[in-house]
Amino acid sequence: MERFQISRATMYSICFYVIVACCRCETNPDIDFLIWGLERSTFILTCVCSEVTNISIKQVYLGRNMESSPMEPFDEALNYRSGSNKCFCSVFFRHRKQVDIWYCKLIISDNAAVIVFQGTLRFPEVYMPIPIKAWGKVYVALRVRNFGFIKLISVERKTVVFINRDMHVKLRRRQDSKFKIFEAEVNETSGNPLYVSEVKYEGVILQSSNTFGVITGTYPTNESTYTIESGLPMFSLRKHEYVTFCAEKGSCSVVVFSPFSRVFNITSLKHGRTNQYLDHPSHIVVVKNDSLIIQGKSHLQVQVFIERPDKRSWSMYTAIPSELFLTKYIIKLHDNTNDTAFLIVINTKGFDDIMIEGTNESLSATRLEYQVNYELLFIFCYELPENLEYEIYSVSETPFGLYFYGETSDGSFASPIALGNTGKDFNYRSSLSTTKPSKTTTTTTPWCIISNVTKGDKKDNDCDGYIDEELFNAKDDDDDGKIDEDTALDTGTGCLPGWFGTHCEKMCRCNDSACLPNGDCKQNVSCVFDFFGLQCQYKDLIHSANVSQENVRYRHLTPCHHNFTAKTPLTITFPWPTRISWIQIEAVSKDNLQGLKLRFSQTRNQSCYTGHCRHRREFYLNTNTLRIMCSAAQYVCRISIAFNAPEEERELCSIYISAGRNLALGQPVGMSSYYRDKLGIVSRRSLAVDGRLGDSWKSCSTTRLQDQDPLLRLSFLNPVLVEEIIIYFKVTVKNERFSINLLDSTDNVIYSSTGVIESIVSIIPSSQISLQTIDVFKQHSTSPLSICELEVYGECAPPMYGPDCSEICSISCNDQICTYEGYCKWCPNGTAGLYCFEGCLEWCEDYQEVTNATTTPRVTHVAYHKQSGFRVENVWLYVMIPIAIVGICSVFICTGPSRDLEKVPSEPKTYQQDFYQHYLLTKESEKTMFSETDNQTSTSVDVTDALNTLEIVTPSMTTTNA
Structure with a gap:
């Protein structure tokens, strides 16, 4: 029997047409206005203006005891158009005595402007x-x-x-x-x-x-x-x-x-x-x-x-x-x-x-x-x-x-x-043209935008407060081994040494910085000791932990170059409460990983999560490497690894404890001000996301002393899902407090919290959130804000994944959330594997109980985004096919040749285009009507959302809830 295959592009096309069919059949909703009548008002006149030929208006009084003598009221729904008039007015009430506040609701069938006059008869506001x-x-x-x-x-x-x-x-x-x-x-x-x-x-x-x-x-x-x-x-x-x-x-x-x-x-x-x-x-x-x-x-x-x-x-x-x-x-x-x-x-x-x-x-x-x-x-x-x-x-x-x-x-x-005079969606589409640059000078230095280097351009290209500084002071300020201008380099990729990526935002984690242009390590070169995985981007926590067998730390360029006999239970104890992303275990063979059990426990004087691996998900990267994920968004202190049959010897090779990857590296950073020392050296904002830990002034992004409301803003080129935020502060005043706001792509504050400034502060959001901006700030402070490093661990926001968050995650993944490599973060019940295409032959009642308790012998060999034929576990996919056909047909039923959507064909837009457009909006200048001066990403601090909380922990093992 010939196998049936369906590509990812085809599946997305089907979903797109289903959505379009639903949207095109939707009718225009009414527009509701609520009219306020204030105290001391004796007169209210409401005018509705519209260009629509026929418009329906309905008036609803919202007060019980209102005495009104309306003139031409909107007592009931009516269609109006009086000659060439585009406005229709109605007196809501008229009293000699002043009345208390009241409300009236207008329900209008189409786009309209509402103008309200109220006050006394002799004076309208x-x-x-x-x-x-x-x-x-x-x-x-x-x-x-x-x-x-x-x-x-x-x-x-x-x-x-x-x-x-x-x-x-x-x-x-x-x-x-x-x-x-x-x-x-x-x-x-x-x-x-x-x-x-x-x-x-x-x-x-x-x-x-x-x-x-x-x-x-x-x-x-x-x-x-x-x-x-x-x-x-x-x-x-x-x-x-x-x-x-x-x-x-x-x-x-x-x-x-x-x-x-x-x-x-x-x-x-x-x-x-x-x-x-x-x-x-x-x-x-x-x-x-x-x-x-x-x-x-x-x-x-x-x-x-x-x-x-x-x-x-x-x-x-x-x-x-x-x-x-x-x-x-x-x-x-x-x-x-x-x-x-x-x-x-x-x-x-x-x-x-x-x-x-x-x-x-x-x-x-x-x-x-x-x-x-x-x-x-x-x-x-x-x-x-x-x-x-x-x-x-x-x-x-x-x-x-x-x-x-x-x-x-x-x-x-x-x-x-x-x-x-608004549209239905309150969507203003105007875009004012820009004008020539201004010659007017201001009293302070304008905000700097990192730009490409042209030798002798007399610009501060790396935003460190100097112009052509290396040519002037004959010093290698950017540590590139050369005395040149700002960030001018001869790396072949346009990035600083030790960096790679489309926008040079990823740090090379290979030994001796021996990275290829795509981030992979060169031949016969391994990752540095505390990183592993694709492009060595995952942080390995096991090197900072105490382990019951030192062999678990062994690393080699060749997988399973060395193996050892595990003594159960294997214990991994962290020096302070730690969040983990997942656990990866290499064994001599798959049989050595069967019946594996995980348990978390507390240590003395530390409060951590205790129990089994909740909502456990596991899959094999190859025949002898198992990755296990747990959905516990909490701190853990100790991990115990055991097996169902402890008498059987288990030959393991290595164990990795992943913290995830740091998404903040090389991302755009803005500061409210910049500290300048006695030698004239300016504290650069990029120091907070350069991947280098240190507590000296020269390695921290610091605001100036006179800044009473200092702020540091980290902006991501694309929305991200955040699991943990770690801030390395330089403590200048004891017991001083800071605040943090997490903002979405529209600059709305979605989570906020406050805490005491310590050398290291860890923040775990109470729920999985998608954000694009992080603000760290102090208010009414007498000391500067100094951040030596800001780390953010998580993944690309769905449905994207990959180095630039430009690849589309498989629709078979729960909520289309993928890891850096493109594997499903979570699977629907009854499915498993790298891309959730493998599963039970039936919906077993004890499936979740089994997977939450021990490792199963199931292994996936399914290629990425490939279907292997009509099988019972893929029945959900086949159900979508007739639904998609119905959706495609509804497009032709609901639309006709006279519809506006058919008159002007829309140009297809890809996620890759969205990525570059958003990057340009972040990097390029924001034009104004009267100035062409480049502006940095907005550094406004929105109000905190007191309804949401963040969990904060410091190395002293104290936890506070905001």
């Missing part, structure tokens, strides 16, 4: 609500002390919001609501202000495991007026750039809040000067009466307060990052805004690029033109004469900023328009 589906889990907010407010709202039960790390508030359900609405208010007593300026502003960081909405504002002393803005959740942006304007009528204050004092620049459009802020003590900067360009390396909160000349009221608006600018906006004005109403347009294309439709009159505009780094920036103030709806767009389809500012006899108001 305006804000743009964010769709519920776009609410975030982390917010950074500014509050005016004494009479500012921050309100939190959620539709999820058990929502707890953490405030400035040390306090939290639980959102409680409103008693007068017939729907699930949970709310809370952050006031002066909810938590200690994390950042307070000398004037009257304080910064607040909010985080929850659930999504929630935020509105901020002020209750001025004049109770008839107030300000209100929607809180903008933290986005993962490529750049953090803000442009602010100040109205000519009255005084203006621009307040910039930089969490954890990350570096940012402020350029005055009026004077053309640029100031850089790095270590501002309050983390809040206030600039008076000036329009600004603000550029940072991480998230900033920028708010502008405009006070009327008569000082009767003020207005507030939140500056939107330029990356969120749009190419088209639709707005509707309220009846009482035509006293004085302005549209503020910010663009780089000039006056003729902006078109405003909605009036037959020519609009008068104040044109402000600024020259920024040899490029022009335009700010136009259009005075709007009538109560009309307006459509504003760019002729060249260039994104531009739009703000709304107005004055009435009783007050003033301002708001960004971008928040109300």
Whole structure:
């Protein structure tokens, strides 16, 4: 019978078409907006604007005791389009007396902008609500002390919001609501202000495991007026750039809040000067009466307060990052805004690029033109004469900023328009063009990006603080045996001696650094004594342990060159609690490994895992080498190896205890500052990931003494699964504490913890997590942060594996998690082997019990990703085939020739392309609208997730739980 084979590419193609079929059959979901009605409000008008021809709107009141007299209400779902109008407005309620806060929900069938006017009839304040589906889990907010407010709202039960790390508030359900609405208010007593300026502003960081909405504002002393803005959740942006304007009528204050004092620049459009802020003590900067360009390396909160000349009221608006600018906006004005109403347009294309439709009159505009780094920036103030709806767009389809500012006899108001003009997925796709480099110099050295070396280029190519230093001081600073420029070498591979890899990020672990360009050892060369495996990348822990038989440490280039008779039980005792990845045992033959049992036990004065190897997985690398994995993500102290028949002699060759491979080597590192000694030598950031242990200043990455919030950020080129993090500190102050944040690919904090700085600190996450960034930092410290080595052990995040995390793991593996070599980390129940293609002839009830207890005689000879024919253990594969056929057919059933997806064929994208694109984003400069200066990976420190914990252990065998 001819064997049936199916390739890996075919299997992925089948899965792809099944997914596409499901996606194409999905209908567009509704978009829900939650409208806040605040205290002291007597009037609320909501306008829905959309370009969709027919749109359905449904209004749902969320309060029981609301007295309302709606005018043209959205009482029930209706399709509307009145002539050429693109906006439809409804008065929600009108009262003479002021009422308490209330909520109303709008359910809209398609893409729309929602603009809300509220206040008194004589004075409306305006804000743009964010769709519920776009609410975030982390917010950074500014509050005016004494009479500012921050309100939190959620539709999820058990929502707890953490405030400035040390306090939290639980959102409680409103008693007068017939729907699930949970709310809370952050006031002066909810938590200690994390950042307070000398004037009257304080910064607040909010985080929850659930999504929630935020509105901020002020209750001025004049109770008839107030300000209100929607809180903008933290986005993962490529750049953090803000442009602010100040109205000519009255005084203006621009307040910039930089969490954890990350570096940012402020350029005055009026004077053309640029100031850089790095270590501002309050983390809040206030600039008076000036329009600004603000550029940072991480998230900033920028708010502008405009006070009327008569000082009767003020207005507030939140500056939107330029990356969120749009190419088209639709707005509707309220009846009482035509006293004085302005549209503020910010663009780089000039006056003729902006078109405003909605009036037959020519609009008068104040044109402000600024020259920024040899490029022009335009700010136009259009005075709007009538109560009309307006459509504003760019002729060249260039994104531009739009703000709304107005004055009435009783007050003033301002708001960004971008928040109300979003797509369904809240996905802004604008990409502002860059301009020529700036000649403006700053007071500190800009962030350095490691670059290729061109002799005499007058650049600090290796980011050690020197330019062409070896040519200048005639010293071999980079230990390459030559006196040349920076990292210029003649290795043939472009890497420093002792390094290899696509990006020179892997360290050669062969004796005498005798590695081939691909990382393999040269002929007749073995691994250094404490490393083994593919390219000698696995760390061997047995050399630091006490063993009952010294023969287990024997190593030779030829496998099983030496063998010994094992005396059971073999014991391996570690000097301190240690995490292991797996155990590898070489024997003379497979028969010598049958009936093998593993057990973990404690030692005196040490608390470790005790018991059998849980969820044991085993497979043979060859006929006499067995690898055993256990799923215990804990520290172990002693390993005992025994056999079912102890009277039988067992001929073993060697035993390896693997800690895994260090993923941090050669990865991009950023620091908040750099220490410089008396001789002018700068502490390099790469010292923390150079694979060399030492505790001198010259071998550690150290921040400067004046840095009160020092930080070191490690970024991976691709997401990784982390099993253990080991930090080698240089201790400068006893009992000083540090913090660590683990962030995903979108810069969201997924785990965090704090601990005491020791010489060696080991951290094991409480669960397997995929991350891309690690932040180690101190807060309000009087001493530098000095890290001599940062090691991260784990594997590539699924479904990738390999040296560059560019190979695809077999779909037969559990969760598509593979080892460095491509073997399955875990198998589904009933399967085994290198790639989980071998298994029982039936689903044995005692299969797991057997494999968890002793070694089985099963051995795999199946080639990588190959099927060996129709067999019972591969029945799951055959079940997928008819499912895949149904999926392919559904593609043609659910799609037609008129669908948009068929009009523009998409270009196929491979994981290899994703890898290089991500690497370029990490290595190359991040362009901004007004500067071509290279920026390093963002060094922002996000708030900690107090709901998650990490387990920390130090060499003194003390364990703390965060």
